[in-house]
Each structure stands twice: as C-alpha cells, then as structure tokens.
Amino acid sequence: MFQTKSKITLSSNTPDDFIKAILSNCTSIKLPKSEFILKRGDAQSKFYYVQKGLLRYYSIDEKGKEHILQFAPEGWFISDRQSACLNLKSDFFIDALEDSELMMISEAYIINLTKSNQEFLELNNKLLQNHIRQLQNRINQLLSYTAEERYLEFVKTYPDILLRVPQWMVASYLGITPESLSRVRKELAEKNQKKK
Amino acid sequence: MFQTKSKITLSSNTPDDFIKAILSNCTSIKLPKSEFILKRGDAQSKFYYVQKGLLRYYSIDEKGKEHILQFAPEGWFISDRQSACLNLKSDFFIDALEDSELMMISEAYIINLTKSNQEFLELNNKLLQNHIRQLQNRINQLLSYTAEERYLEFVKTYPDILLRVPQWMVASYLGITPESLSRVRKELAEKNQKKK
C-alpha cells in the first residue's frame, strides 16, 4: 500500500534491500493472476509485501461497480487495516492483476521488529507517514481536480502502472467511468495534435 | 489528524490521559480563532495535539476555492506531513476555527518516545494505522457515494463537528458546493416530512 522504493532514504542506501533482508524469514507465497488474498467479509490479519507482480485493493458498491483504492506493484506493502489491525471483517477485496509473489507478515512481527530494530522503527514510521501523505494528496485531488487533471497526475505519478493495467481500471482508480476516460484521452490527444 | 479518543483501547484504559501524560512536558500554545499555524510555502516540522478547540487542514485551488481535508477537534493530532516529515514546503493551510490550545511536538520527540516507551510505540502505530484506514474510507466514499450519501455519513460519523462549523465548511469537506449541500439538506427534510 505504500512505497518503499521512494525517495525516502535513511542512513542506509536502499530501503528495498533492507526490507527484503528483514522479511527474509517470513513466509513467501505465490499468488497467480486473478486470485484473491482478501474478500469482503474476511477478517484476516496479515500484511503483505509485494516482491513481484501487481495487486489491487478495491471495493464493490451496491450497483456492482468496482472502485480501486490502490495498486500495489513490487516494493509496496498492501493490507486491509480494518481486518489486519482491528480484526474486523473487511469491506474490501485484494486480488492479483499479474502472477505475483508476496511476503506474508503478521502485525505482531512488525511490532516486534520495531521494538528490536531501531532502523526498522524509523523506516516503518516514515513509510506510514508517507502513506498518509499520499492518501491526503489523493483526497485533495478528488476534491479539487477535474477528471482530466486527475488523469494527467496519474500518468505523471504512476507511468509504470499505466502500462500494466487495463484502461478501465485506471478510470476506476480516478473515480470516473471507462467511457469518460476514453473521452478525456481523446481530447488530450487532439490538444497535442494542435500544438504541432 | 487522527483520533485518540476512539475505540482503540490498549492495555491501559484511556489513551487520552496516557497521551496527555506523555506530552505534558511539551510546549503548550494558545491559538486564537482564525489564526494560522501553517500556510502554503511554510516548512515547519511540528506535530500538534489539540487539547481544546477545533482546527482545520485545507488547500486552496487556483480558483481560490478551499478544500477541507480534515477537521481536528480536541483529542486529535494534526500536522502537515509533507513539511513535518520530509521538510518540504507545504501545499496546505492549518488554522483555528475556535480559540484553541495545542501541544507542540517535534518529530524527534515522537521517535524518541517510540524508542523508550513500549506502550507509546504500540499506541502510535495503532493511531497511524487507524488514520490510514479513515483516509481510505473517505477515498472510497468520494469514489462511490453521492453527495447525499456522503453528507449522511458525515452526520453519522462527526455529529459533534457538524454543530461547530458553518455549513459551507461541511460542504467543502464533502467536496460539494454550499448551494448543493443546502439542496441536499432540503430534500432530506422533505423526505422525512413524508414519512410522518
């Protein structure tokens, strides 16, 4: 759910390698494309670190429409905090968009790590703070940006994900319909045409 | 920014008292209504705990329109993580909606506490996780709820805040115009009328 391969650098150079070392004795699991690690109603208290592949975290409303809250490619953590932290039943779904490999981590394991490992404590704190910052930015964009502006921001922020998921999922993430995104892209293409 | 007086209970009974004890030797400041502790462009690395009063965290877009990301009444923490954690210039504003009293906390102080105080470490972690959960729920609502549904959810979740802020700020938080909120409320009133 939050990046590790970001600009956040601690004393050591690559948080990524640090994380992998720290999690090396957790259980690794393979999750083939289209399979779930979480469905609505589950109460399963795990965090996952994505080593390979791409997952999505989403809800389904009463009309059956999906709303993607987050994509999680390699190097990201993903979990449903409602079930992982509070042991409540989840309202959300997590499944794999590509064949993936995950490290499964219990909340207790993280707490223990923060107690025993200074460096991890600070990294964990940074990651959580950064995740909050990212979510706030997204809320700010949902409150103040048009569909076009949100799309352009997505392209800039997640150019890699853009290429790995179908367009209708990007639309779902942006909070618009696939048709609308298609039109937004068309208009942008026309604008670029004119410039030349 | 995140609740302390929530259902999150640790071993001890009231997290609120625990927090107050822990922060008792931080600097307390008074912030009169309408005064700011953060403006766009500031890079000021502090967290605040609201002891009394009510603050808001918001952005202003190019058209001069305000977008409220969060209200912070007594018992909540508030900060701009972009400046508090990363020392970047902030894109947001924080000001007081009522005469308020705050405890000012440095990031270093929090890190030290998490190192030296087991109980605080776990509480801090819970609070951050819970804050993330709340932000995700808000994003989910912005993606899938109508204006009316979001308003009803707000009334249910923050009945206290509803009574303490002008209606146009609630509209701003919900991502609609004051005029729209007025109409939503009118329709709800008419519906309730019919029932009787």
Add this chain to the structure above:
DNA sequence: CGCCGAGTTGAACTGAATCAAGAAACGTGG
C-alpha cells in the same frame, strides 16, 4: 472462424456547479 473483453463513439440524460438575488443569523460598535 467466431467469440469475448477492451476501448471508442454518439445521443440523451442527470447530478452538481455556477451565477445571481434575497433572506436569515450573527457580531460589533455606538
């Protein structure tokens, strides 16, 4: 070859925004 999911395009529709004008509530100073 034929099917199916993804993307595009069009036409009609709608929820919410905008603009404008009044009414009500609020607080500040005389």
Add this chain to the structure above:
DNA sequence: CCACGTTTCTTGATTCAGTTCAACTCGGCG
C-alpha cells in the same frame, strides 16, 4: 440593547462535466 454591515444560508434559472445506455470496432485467442 438596538442598528448596521457582513457572513451564512436558501432558492431559482441555467449550464456543464461526467454518466448512462447502446452500438460498433478492434485485437487476441480458443
């Protein structure tokens, strides 16, 4: 304690961004 200006809230008329529904294209794949 009232009068006056300012802010807040409401209401109406109009517009617009984005939705909905439906038809069609395209590319992949059994």
